[in-house]
Amino acid sequence: MRLHHHTAISLTISGLLYIIFRSWGLAASSLVAGIFIDLDHFFDYLYAHGRPFRIKDFFRVCNNCQFNRIFLFLHGWEWVALLGMAAWLTNWNPWVTGTLIGFGQHIVLDSFYNASGFRSYSLFWRWREDFVFDRIFYNLTTQKYEYKKNLGTNSNTD
Secondary structure: OOHHHHHHHHHHHHHHHHHHHOOHHHHHHHHHHHHHHHHHHHHHHHHHHOOOOOHHHHHHHHHOOOOOEOOOOOOOHHHHHHHHHHHHHOOOOHHHHHHHHHHHHHHHHHHHHOOOOOHHHOHHHHHHOOOEHHHHOHHHHHHHHHHHHHHOOOHHHO
16 A cells, blocks of 8 residues: 555544544554554665665655565564554553554555455564565565566666
């Protein structure tokens, strides 16, 4: 899912949380977590393509699935489970609960949008698959290779 989609949906959910619960902490943490979970894409980009970092190249690479291996260390159901336990243990602290909601909605949306299924967002499963993009996000490989075919042979996308 694209950044502007995550931003719009996170703003909507956070707004609703504020309207219903009147908690800035709950709303703010949901908003921040729902968007900034994507910071892990920067690490994947730098691992795959190195420096120098160019924002235009970053979005081109991510939007066209130009990865051989992908870690996405923040995109994991395991974090949602841990945050759920933390929220429960802190008696549903608004900051922890909001982070849980933000992470959860982000991963659910990515799972549906990328049509990749539940396993693709498991850290353990990606580890078992050696973080190989084509095995984890097999449904996105057509997009990946169509882009490369249309681009021609450009060593910057390998």
